[in-house]
Amino acid sequence: MVALDVSHSRRRRVSDAAVPQSVKGRFRRLKTRIAVAGSAVFFLLPWIPWNRGEGRPYGAVTFDLAAGRFHLFGLELRTQELYFLTGFLLFAALGLILANAIAGRVWCGFACPHTVWSDAFLFIERLVEGDRRERLKKREARLSGRRIAEIATKHALWIALSAAVGIGTVLYFGDARVLLADLVGGRADPIAYGLAASVAVTVYALGGFFRETMCKFMCPWPRLQGAIWDPEALSVTYRDMRGEPRTSPKKAVELRAAGKPAGDCVDCDLCVAVCPMGIDIRQGPSIACINCGLCVDACDGVMGKLSRARGLIDFVAWTEIEALRRGEKPLAPRIVRPKTAALAAALFGLVFAAGLTLELRVETAMSVQHDRNPLSVRLSDGRVRNGYTLRVSNKTDQERRLKLEVLAAAPVEVAVIGGETAAGEILLPPDADREIRVTVAARPEAAGPLTFVGVDPATGQDVRISDTFIR
Ligand code: SF4
Ligand code: SF4
Structure with missing residues (x-):
């Protein structure tokens, strides 16, 4: 406990x-x-x-x-x-x-x-x-x-x-x-x-x-x-079993000679004077302590001058203090334990996920919606025409162009309604989304899956989205 x-x-x-x-x-x-x-x-x-x-x-x-x-x-x-x-x-x-x-x-x-x-x-x-x-x-x-x-x-x-x-x-x-x-x-x-x-x-x-x-x-x-708060964390702590009862160096010699207990703390209050938070760490762990270690430095200096072992105040796991109070030999601090390993794994997982997201992210995205009413129109030459709305996002801060192609089970005729350049390319302003009306006409044999492919002529990169051609 x-x-x-x-x-x-x-x-x-x-x-x-x-x-x-x-x-x-x-x-x-x-x-x-x-x-x-x-x-x-x-x-x-x-x-x-x-x-x-x-x-x-x-x-x-x-x-x-x-x-x-x-x-x-x-x-x-x-x-x-x-x-x-x-x-x-x-x-x-x-x-x-x-x-x-x-x-x-x-x-x-x-x-x-x-x-x-x-x-x-x-x-x-x-x-x-x-x-x-x-x-x-x-x-x-x-x-x-x-x-x-x-x-x-x-x-x-x-x-x-x-x-x-x-x-x-x-x-x-x-x-x-x-x-x-x-x-x-x-x-x-x-x-x-x-x-x-x-x-x-x-x-x-x-x-x-x-x-x-x-x-x-x-x-x-x-x-x-x-x-x-984690009892196994190395927190700045006063080893009270070593420091108490506080007494002057001279008195400590007399007390020890008389077989009486005398702690190493000389009650100089230096650890309190240097603390930026105004804490007396000898009164026990404080929620206000920022673990800056300045009281450790102060007390180590005092102990050094008295030729006593350093570490009366130290970065110590609370479990060690408890073990010492029970008179047991404390175990070595465990930096790697299930909790720290799980947290480190979670951090690694986040870095991996961010790297993967960056690797897979696209600069142009495209989505498609098939016209609902009518789903298809029969043309006088026997072909069938379907209408679609494409939504294209340009996520870069540069203007981009896309050449639109359609892959289907049979040859198709594609018409972009408005917004094409003379070269048949779609202009995408920087950081903008555009909705484009597209019709696809083909023989009924083309019915089935079809894929819209937008190719950037400058980079050769393409973006694809699939839908259906309905007869
Ligand atoms: S570690 Fe810093 S904040 Fe905490 S008691 Fe020592 S000097 Fe004060
Ligand atoms: S600096 Fe060390 S010796 Fe001085 S009061 Fe603090 S704990 Fe005691």
Whole structure:
């Protein structure tokens, strides 16, 4: 039986949560590297050129709203293909659940954009106002000219960063070189300014003022996290059986010499001070913990200075804690287990399905409806005539032409009623559907299945649809 205690911090004032202390360590380094790599990708992607031909979008990743297209390097998705977005969202959700089953809220702690820009805002704050102790002191102090200058500098840098993210977002919606010049030169569309401003204001508000509040109360993921919490996931946990009872290093030596219990936790509160969420993880797993590992770094640093083993706070499966509490030897963490294997298989299946759909997708589609009344007409020369309505969709952003042929059991005479070019081809405007009236006349022996074939003379590709010729 696994028990989960959920507890919010009671030791740290809520107002202190937004003033976390800096910390050094392996998880801090990993967070910084992920943030730098993620930011580099975000800001550089729209500048990578991709040759799609004259007059087509320039960037490797571009949302071409006017043409209703999303370009991702060589891949082009149309608005009619929204199911790819559904597939992507499903993939992202399953990916999050898989990451959660392996290592809890690591997405939140390391890669979520809100975490990344909150970290960047905190970095600026520390740069201008100093580390936690100084900032807390300055909060209580009276305003001076120097303090006002510090606050103004901090907000100016925050606004510059927010504006960069806002403008960076807009560059995904066209040619980055032109858009940037237009935005800076005041020539851009008001919608572009509106989008840049709304993204910038959101980043400024969330990164500057609603940091941990966003993760605790505004984001839906923690609520879901509570429901899908996995006792085998490697989550940041305090090894209480090792840390308790808390005592100073000096007292611990005396207690141990007297044969009394003394834990490794020296109650320095550093793990609490560095936590961006204001959690005291020693009180038990918390639904608000984003698994960022900063308290692990803090405690490892303390343990290192005391020449004690690291890992008093660590990424640990709850099942291990339970086993240790029962005095049993814990089993090694199981990354591969039925749940993670099933989720990985589902992700693989989604990628496979998306690849197959892309491979099989058509640029021109055709459907047919036979005339109902009359089904056929007997002509004076003994032949029979049937009428059909063809619906042809051109899913490309280029005009296309189709040469229509009909395959039947006997020779047929085909007539397209309106819309043909002089060469007998059907014109299809870009991104459009067309209805075409077609009559087929033939000897009664042609009765039976027949196939309409539309051949694109430029590419030689064809599209086919079958129906029946009725005598
Ligand atoms: S308790 Fe530790 S891992 Fe959880 S949010 Fe706080 S610092 Fe990060
Ligand atoms: S950092 Fe480690 S030693 Fe210090 S209070 Fe936290 S758990 Fe205890």
